[in-house]
Amino acid sequence: MDFTINENQKMIADMVRQFGKQNITPFVREWDDNQTFPVDVFKKLGELGLMGVLVPTEYGGSGFSYSEYVIAIEELAILDPSIGLSMAAHNSLCTGHILQFGNQDQKKKWLPKLATAEWIGAWGLTEHNTGSDAGGMATTAVKDGDFWVLNGAKNFITHAISGDIAVVIARTGEKGDSHGMTAFVIERGSSGFSSGKKEDKLGMRASETAELIFDNCKVPDKNVLGNVGDGFIQSMKVLDGGRISIAALALGIAKGAFKAALDYSNQRVQFDRPISHFQAIAFKLADMATQIEASELLIYNAVDKKNRGEKMTLDGAMSKYYTSEIAVKVATDAVQILGGYGYTKDFPVERYYRDSKLCTIGEGTSEIQKLVIAKQIIG
Secondary structure: OOOOOOHHHHHHHHHHHHHHHHHOHHHHHHHHHHOOOOHHHHHHHHHOOOOOOOOOHHHOOOOOOHHHHHHHHHHHHHHOHHHHHHHHHHHHHHHHHHHHHOOHHHHHHHHHHHHOOOOOEEEEOOEOOEOOOHHHOOOEEEEEOOEEEEEEEEEEEEOOOOOOEEEEEEEOOOOOOOOOEEEEEEEOOOOOEEEEEEOOOOOOOOOOEEEEEEEEEEEEHHHEEOOOOEHHHHHHHHHHHHHHHHHHHHHHHHHHHHHHHHHHHHHOEEOOEEHHHOHHHHHHHHHHHHHHHHHHHHHHHHHHHHHOOOOOHHHHHHHHHHHHHHHHHHHHHHHHHHHHHHHOOOOOHHHHHHHHHHHHOOOOOHHHHHHHHHHHHHO
């Protein structure tokens, strides 16, 4: 495995940093305070090719690998984790599902709009009473001629209000049957398709989260992705890759919090010397740096297997589980190092602290990751 940063990765990292100086950093506090979802920023990211990183050039995307993709997420997360989260959800989930399981006509129809961010994508699996137990979903789809009629709701959905298109998993068979769910593509404006209230969240406040509602929503049969009954299996494969993106998001949060803590500890003087020179602080910084390095290695091990087309269920779950937990720990330690200042919005570590927690919950909780890991190692 060669983890050397290539020229494309360097180019993307520099591009994101430069873009962020003008388009993200000046507005982070305002977006967080007002829970603003900056659609225009994602349109601009689309112009840069970052909303279709993995989409082949023939469909209007950048045609890059996961190596470039995780760098983009990490750099965006350092600037504002909310922006990194929304970019990752758009790329990995909605766009990624169509890319992996759509037929040629479906790819030609939807991928160019998604890859350029002409359309923002959403992905619906989670429901009110079925979080980790996705197989017990209540949203149903019943065949009616050349259409399917969907009834139910999905919650905690990224871009549920502003999204132009959603990939939605609905039950077409018996509840609990892993082959009884099907994936549908639903365009905004479809009859019976609406959004619920916007969630008022602890963190990731500039990333829109709301409910998708289906009230006798009619979806053409040609909008089914893959075979009827394969939706749940498809979703698990989509989440395999999605876990890497959340790990990259968590890595960016950890790196951002660590840099803020390191800079502060070198500048803050107590008892005539920088507080970084005190063992209590120095040891915290040493732990943070080591944990970040270990997280990065786990992520790039999973990325290497993903790029080579090898099975990476175990590696993806390990990277997501470990890095998410480390992001929370590093952000917590960063707040502690800054003391009272770390508890104020004048410094970025309190936002990293709030944002980090989502990484241990979204796209499979840490507990679910441990179940996946255990299943893979036990057999």
